Amino acid sequence: MSGNGKVIAYQGERGANSHIACKDVYPDFEAMPCRTFEDVFAAVESGEAQLAMIPVENTIAGRVGDIHHLLPGSSLHMIGEHFMRIKFQLMALPGTKIDEIEQAYSHVMALGQCRNFLRDRNITAVTAADTAGAARFVAGQGDAKAAAIAPSLAAEEYGLEILAHDIEDAQHNTTRFVIMAPEPIDLAASDGKAVTAFLFQVRNIPSALYKALGGFATNGVNMTKLESYQIEGSFNASQFYAEIEGHPDERPVQLALEELGFFSSSIKLLGVYPAHPARERFG
Structure with a gap:
């Protein structure tokens, strides 16, 4: 245990890339390895750890699929992101x-x-x-x-x-992590560039997704990520994970989210956090 009693959990063994990310971003925390992502989420939800370092996507391998299926049932909030160049x-x-x-x-x-x-x-x-x-x-x-x-x-x-050293063929190999915590951070719209992440399910009506997303285009809100996945054993991809540039307190974002609500059966805010400087490079 670290001297200040703070712990950040990650999936994998000691020496893994997620371990390195923990040390880079939170050097004063004790990094706690966990066998599965479920164990990572459980460690933070139980109070055994204060934070979680979660890889969500890689420039080569794409998204980390398991994570998106854990988000709907989790009580954790995204409070930050970290981009890390992967070297082998x-x-x-x-x-x-x-x-x-x-x-x-x-x-x-x-x-x-x-x-x-x-x-x-x-x-x-x-x-x-x-x-x-x-x-x-x-x-x-x-x-x-x-x-x-x-x-x-x-x-x-x-x-x-x-x-x-550095034997990888692709020099652009980068993994994006999100930091998760039991409580959201208090981030104001005036604090700088922000990312808002959320889950939503569209209503069972024709063109629901098209209509739900129209507000982001008409209000000039940039949606940087939209991913769908099946839920409850259905082959209908009705649940979506999205990230947008902007803060919910900004008027264009407010209007876009209001329109999303008209055509969605549920919306779950996952986090509002500062945009990492590397985001522009990989956007």
Whole structure:
């Protein structure tokens, strides 16, 4: 436990990218690993942790699907966002030479991101559950021919030596995280650029979605994200997750949300938080 008793929960093992994000944004918090995203949400809702660091999308892999299915039933609020450049390192037992490596273990997405590096060195890719877990496995296996592809923090956590740095093929690989807490933050419209996130279900009437979204266009509100997913065993995609640029206290946003309400059976505000400076680069 940290000296101030503050804890931030994340999904994965120590040394994972989510662990790094926790350390980057909240260095004074103790980062608590959890097995599943459900466990992360439960840790904050129970008070075991004060915050959660949740990956929601990646520039290559797209959205993290599990998260959107947890949001409707959660009592947590989004209070911030963080963009993190994802870098992968090749790591092995101390003293190992790179030309000794025959197999590299990692998550399937990480292996795909480092395909050129592995092919050029004739290293066989072996799928593992996650990147940090692969590093832990290599450290415990004791095989000098095996390596892991993982973030640099994993090498520190499990006593491995980095043989090659930043081996990913795509240099733009970036993950966006949201920070979640039991209570919303008090953010005023005058505090700067804001993001408003919400869930909504459209009414069962013709052209409901088209009509529901019309207010954002007519009022000049930029909707940066709109995603649909099935609920309650139905094949009809009637629930949507959306993000807009702006604060609910701003008149154009007020008008757009009012029109959304006319054609929606429910709207759930998930959070109003400051827009991260990196948002413009990936917009």
